[in-house]
Amino acid sequence: MNNNNNIQFIPKGFRAAGVSCGIKKNGRKDLALIVSSEPATAAGVFTTNIVKGHSLKWSMDKIKNNRISAIAVNSGNANACVGSGGDADAELMASFAAKEIGCKKEQILLASTGIIGYRLPMDKIEAGIKKAYASLSDNFHDAAVAIMTTDTFEKEASARINLSGKPVTIYGMAKGSGMIHPNMATMIGIILTDANISSTLLKRALDTVVNKSFNRISVDGDTSVCDKVLLLANSMAGNNEINAENEDYSTFLAALTNVAVTLSKMLARDGEGATKLAEIRVKNADTRETAHRIANAISKSPLVKTALFGEDANWGRILTAAGYSGAVFNPDTVDIYIGDVLMCKNGTGLQFDEQRALTVLKRNEITITVDFKMGDAEDMMWTCDLSYDYVKINGSYRT
Amino acid sequence: MNNNNNIQFIPKGFRAAGVSCGIKKNGRKDLALIVSSEPATAAGVFTTNIVKGHSLKWSMDKIKNNRISAIAVNSGNANACVGSGGDADAELMASFAAKEIGCKKEQILLASTGIIGYRLPMDKIEAGIKKAYASLSDNFHDAAVAIMTTDTFEKEASARINLSGKPVTIYGMAKGSGMIHPNMATMIGIILTDANISSTLLKRALDTVVNKSFNRISVDGDTSVCDKVLLLANSMAGNNEINAENEDYSTFLAALTNVAVTLSKMLARDGEGATKLAEIRVKNADTRETAHRIANAISKSPLVKTALFGEDANWGRILTAAGYSGAVFNPDTVDIYIGDVLMCKNGTGLQFDEQRALTVLKRNEITITVDFKMGDAEDMMWTCDLSYDYVKINGSYRT
Numbered sequence: 001m002n003n004n005n006n007i008q009f010i011p012k013g014f015r016a017a018g019v020s021c022g023i024k025k026n027g028r029k030d031l032a033l034i035v036s037s038e039p040a041t042a043a044g045v046f047t048t049n050i051v052k053g054h055s056l057k058w059s060m061d062k063i064k065n066n067r068i069s070a071i072a073v074n075s076g077n078a079n080a081c082v083g084s085g086g087d088a089d090a091e092l093m094a095s096f097a098a099k100e101i102g103c104k105k106e107q108i109l110l111a112s113t114g115i116i117g118y119r120l121p122m123d124k125i126e127a128g129i130k131k132a133y134a135s136l137s138d139n140f141h142d143a144a145v146a147i148m149t150t151d152t153f154e155k156e157a158s159a160r161i162n163l164s165g166k167p168v169t170i171y172g173m174a175k176g177s178g179m180i181h182p183n184m185a186t187m188i189g190i191i192l193t194d195a196n197i198s199s200t201l202l203k204r205a206l207d208t209v210v211n212k213s214f215n216r217i218s219v220d221g222d223t224s225v226c227d228k229v230l231l232l233a234n235s236m237a238g239n240n241e242i243n244a245e246n247e248d249y250s251t252f253l254a255a256l257t258n259v260a261v262t263l264s265k266m267l268a269r270d271g272e273g274a275t276k277l278a279e280i281r282v283k284n285a286d287t288r289e290t291a292h293r294i295a296n297a298i299s300k301s302p303l304v305k306t307a308l309f310g311e312d313a314n315w316g317r318i319l320t321a322a323g324y325s326g327a328v329f330n331p332d333t334v335d336i337y338i339g340d341v342l343m344c345k346n347g348t349g350l351q352f353d354e355q356r357a358l359t360v361l362k363r364n365e366i367t368i369t370v371d372f373k374m375g376d377a378e379d380m381m382w383t384c385d386l387s388y389d390y391v392k393i394n395g396s397y398r399t
Numbered sequence: 400m401n402n403n404n405n406i407q408f409i410p411k412g413f414r415a416a417g418v419s420c421g422i423k424k425n426g427r428k429d430l431a432l433i434v435s436s437e438p439a440t441a442a443g444v445f446t447t448n449i450v451k452g453h454s455l456k457w458s459m460d461k462i463k464n465n466r467i468s469a470i471a472v473n474s475g476n477a478n479a480c481v482g483s484g485g486d487a488d489a490e491l492m493a494s495f496a497a498k499e500i501g502c503k504k505e506q507i508l509l510a511s512t513g514i515i516g517y518r519l520p521m522d523k524i525e526a527g528i529k530k531a532y533a534s535l536s537d538n539f540h541d542a543a544v545a546i547m548t549t550d551t552f553e554k555e556a557s558a559r560i561n562l563s564g565k566p567v568t569i570y571g572m573a574k575g576s577g578m579i580h581p582n583m584a585t586m587i588g589i590i591l592t593d594a595n596i597s598s599t600l601l602k603r604a605l606d607t608v609v610n611k612s613f614n615r616i617s618v619d620g621d622t623s624v625c626d627k628v629l630l631l632a633n634s635m636a637g638n639n640e641i642n643a644e645n646e647d648y649s650t651f652l653a654a655l656t657n658v659a660v661t662l663s664k665m666l667a668r669d670g671e672g673a674t675k676l677a678e679i680r681v682k683n684a685d686t687r688e689t690a691h692r693i694a695n696a697i698s699k700s701p702l703v704k705t706a707l708f709g710e711d712a713n714w715g716r717i718l719t720a721a722g723y724s725g726a727v728f729n730p731d732t733v734d735i736y737i738g739d740v741l742m743c744k745n746g747t748g749l750q751f752d753e754q755r756a757l758t759v760l761k762r763n764e765i766t767i768t769v770d771f772k773m774g775d776a777e778d779m780m781w782t783c784d785l786s787y788d789y790v791k792i793n794g795s796y797r798t
């Protein structure tokens with residue numbers, strides 16, 4: 001379940017730190033700083049929620065026209081819905097980091113995650129950024145810990161490839177546990193690379209990859225106001241600039257996908273209270289849109305998710321969720337598998353081996369496959385089960 | 400929480416029975432029969448799920464061109480997703496009732512609710528219908544019990560009005576607890592009246608009322624394959640036929656709304672594992688569509704619902720749900736109240752009295768009001784909290 005012990009590759013020129021600045025209780029780490037020695041080309045994907053946090057708005061704005069020197073993240077307090085003071089706090093937080101680093105405040109991206117509606121304690125943020133700057137190193141583990149909220153483990157992944165004879169490294173960290181759903185739920189992903197790649201292609205790569213990774217996970221269908229994936233590329237690997245969709249771009253895209261998918265599956269597996277990771281595969285739908293609607297409805301259904309928690313082979317709920325997804329299909333051609341156990345053939349329940357089904361359901365990774373036999377479109381989502389602990393964690397988040 | 404002890408008005412000419420026929424364990428009632436001595440004009444609203452149960456399809460078909468003599472309902476087994484045998488079982492179930500009553504099988508409406516994917520035990524159904532027919536009476540309570548699945552209490556409501564000098568009665572029963580969401584979730588509503596009303600106006604009245612009642616509740620956002628509201632009018636009150644939208648129609652509509660709203664609130668309150676009923680009010684939105692999207696998103700949000708369970712005044716989750724609803728609005732004019740406590744003004748969190756908030760949240764009926772100050776459109780939904788028991792009930796439904 002945990003990737004902690006893996007050695008991570010770190011791209012050239014990036015250093016990081018994760019410290020405690022006193023926002024969270026009990027001395028838990030709550031401030032991360034990631035710095036690139038060369039200002040980096042940056043791309044971002046931001047929440048689609050119409051309500052947007054102040055730190056997020058800062059980053060959305062500054063990423064447009066600036067090369068980025070650092071990302072400052074605090075957890076425990078979201079800097080959202082506090083009025084215009086929140087915008088001032090974001091600017092001040094960026095200024096603190098810029099002062100340490102010696103760059104413009106516009107070159108600092110921000111992320112804040114945690115409770116909504118409370119002003120950031122700026123004195124703590126200032127002291128935290130100083131402390132973090134003083135402890136920057138090649139060890140990114142503490143930063144990955146410092147961005148967590150209700151996460152139970154830190155999420156890191158990396159890849160190394162060769163481009164024009166140079167080793168190029170991609171490293172990513174992510175946080176997020178509840179409120180996870182496509183289009184940037186309460187989730188932060190930060191991906192760093194020393195690749196030399198044009199701004200246009202970096203943005204294109206991120207959009208492509210997010211759609212196959214972070215936009216394919218659902219914990220509870222909620223999407224939050226502070227959430228984003230940031231991708232920085234500082235060119236320090238020295239490869240020839242990727243400025244066309246050539247072989248180097250393909251290699252880079254594959255490695256980036258690998259990092260993003262690994263992080264995404266970790267996010268789904270660490271869904272609040274989750275005990276199982278489920279992969280929902282929709283096959284042979286007539287259109288991609290149909291496939292997506294169905295995978296999405298199944299991955300969100302509280303009834304499917306509680307059945308997974310209860311290890312109950314309730315395929316009827318899977319078919320039911322497909323049925324209310326808004327997609328149009330013929331119920332009489334649908335096959336449903338949990339693991340490799342066929343439970344429903346042509347829309348009709350089968351007598352299946354309950355013991356074999358239970359063996360599948362007891363695993364901590366479960367694949368649900370729904371085959372519509374209508375065409376050749378497919379889609380998939382990762383989700384988790386819905387347990388008592390989801391209720392426990394979310395019943396008293398503020399207190 | 401319970402309406403059991405209320406005396407219900409029963410419309411003329413209707414009799415009912417609820418018996419145990421052995422589908423459910425432990426001798427619990429699982430078969431209801433409701434008979435009208437005069438064939439009744441009927442209207443229905445059926446699930447929008449693309450997957451439809453066999454008993455439901457029978458009723459959707461027969462209601463079109465027949466006056467209805469009876470409704471037969473079994474609980475414990477849904478008669479859904481079992482292939483063409485399920486259609487044959489529905490026809491047979493109707494035949495059993497028709498034989499007892501002495502009418503055509505096409506005059507029998509059916510409802511089956513419970514686990515999906517298993518054939519109905521037709522021997523038990525046959526014996527149950529005989530037993531129910533033999534015990535028909537003016538007491539509808541046993542029938543209201545026999546249609547329940549995971550409901551913790553039976554749901555009945557009635558009203559009596561005067562039309563053209565004649566007393567007219569409306570009686571309704573409903574079941575449903577999980578999988579409850581607008582557009583006929585795993586819910587059955589049966590409403591009976593002795594009013595004399597044209598078929599066209601009966602259908603119009605039902606559509607109008609369902610939209611204000613059964614389509615305004617959400618337990619978990621899931622909608623099922625077997626669910627419907629049926630309305631029978633047997634004319635036996637002897638009032639002048641309602642055949643225009645006149646004063647009698649208005650009086651009838653108001654009474655019907657009252658019965659349907661009462662049943663709907665009971666359904667939301669009895670949401671699986673629910674400890675609280677919440678009314679989500681959206682005010683001053685720019686359009687009705689905006690208001691509805693927002694009320695719907697808030698009423699479905701697992702994070703809002705767990706916070707209600709935890710009595711946690713987490714208004715940030717309410718604003719967040721509005722933000723991802725798909726509705727477009729200005730976050731900077733939004734006010735949020737829980738009960739009468741204003742927690743967020745113009746999109747910004749307020750210092751509010753936590754103790755007063757807790758007093759409100761400890762009640763078992765809670766109103767959440769979100770004021771957008773954009774226009775004069777409004778909508779509302781009833782929902783419930785999400786508790787440990789929701790997970791418990793749904794983690795092992797089949798077993």
